[in-house]
Amino acid sequence: MTEVATMAAQAPAARLAYKRILLKISGEALMGPQQYGLHPPTVERIAEEVISLHELGVEIAMVIGGGNIFRGLQGSAQGMERTTADYMGMLATVMNALAMQSALEGRGVHTRVVSAIPMDQVCEPYIRRRAVRHLEKGRVVIFAAGTG
Incomplete structure (x- = not known):
């Protein structure tokens, strides 16, 4: 059993130290x-740990x-224009967020991906109050492509 799953199994809900957490997952962790x-079994394992919490x-927010x-x-170090390279990196975060959303929703956990870059067909725009409301409703919120 992983450390997160062990802590979750041992901590009664009434004694949780935090009601809401921000969980940062590096892209490398998904490899x-x-x-x-992306390594699908690894994404699935991380999703299981998130579900245990x-x-x-x-309330779980993820970056x-x-x-x-x-x-x-x-990319910038290899001669690419810095802003373009940064945008490409931000788009990579959207791809990873969608993979995690798929893994969580495949197990019945309602999830929202929010992005500072508008792309309405794949995720919601980042609006702080809306993200907080999603958390309050028990949805996992995954932040992608920055928060503005």
Whole structure:
């Protein structure tokens, strides 16, 4: 059993130290044993750990990096215009957020991906009050492409 799952199993809901948490997952954590990209069993395992906390009633906001797909700083170092490279890195975070959303919703956990870059067909725009309301309704909120 992982450390997070062990803590979740041992902590009664009435004794939780925090009602709401922000969980940062690096993009590299989603690679598993691979050199790049997404490793579905690893994404599923992380989703299971998130679910173990969610089942305790913890409001969960997540930030997922994109370094497993693209790093803006590395692109810039290789001669790419810095802003373009940063945007590409932000788009990689959206891809990872959607993968995590799929893993969580596949197990019945309502999830919202919110983004500072408008892309209405794949995620919601970041609006602080709306994100807080999603948390209050028991949804996991995943932040992608920055928060403005």
